[in-house]
Amino acid sequence: MTDLDRAREFYGNVLGFGRPVYDLPDAGWIEFSSGGAGGNVAVVLAESGWVPSTGTTLVLDVEDCRAAVDELRRRGVDCEDAQVFPGFVTYASFYDPFGNRLQMCSPA
Template sequence: MVSISVTDLDRARDFYGETLAWGSPLYDLRDAGWIEFSVGAASGNIAVTLAARGWTPSTGTTIVLSVEDCHAAVEELRRRGVRCDDAQEFPGFVTFADFYDPFGNRLQMCSPA
């Protein structure tokens, strides 16, 4: 499991649960500052946690999610209002694209080339 810091749990619940279509959280522990989503048996869980004061968005460690078609996923997320970089291809290896949550955290998706 990995955890992403956010400044607004309600907004994070909407983004990760509805915009990214991860559904209802497995754990929604608002008083503890913790919401946890399942992103599939093979991928594990992702938690969003309430950030401490002075927090800045993550740009170091990147959560990478597998998708069937990176180009199609970019278009769908953009349609939902998500900031996405253009997909990049490494022929014969992988196609990937960065996208960002409402708090500026960078995530990435990838698919076969």
């Protein structure tokens, strides 16, 4: 399985983005619809391979962050415990197969 196959599986099936809108393996690019949030999510293979991002975090809205952590863990995803900023947000970080940090959040 190539890194693009792993990315396609993780983002498309594990996270539920579905089939890619653009699937360009020769360019090292897979792009998924964000589900009507006004943009897409692109996964790009760098020339040196998959390099975890350090300056940008994709944050996904979910109904119940704690339940989403439990579900992703059942699917084998590395998830941190949910944290609460009282009166604002509940959030949790999780990681794709390449070490990129993503987050999810729900109301506090």
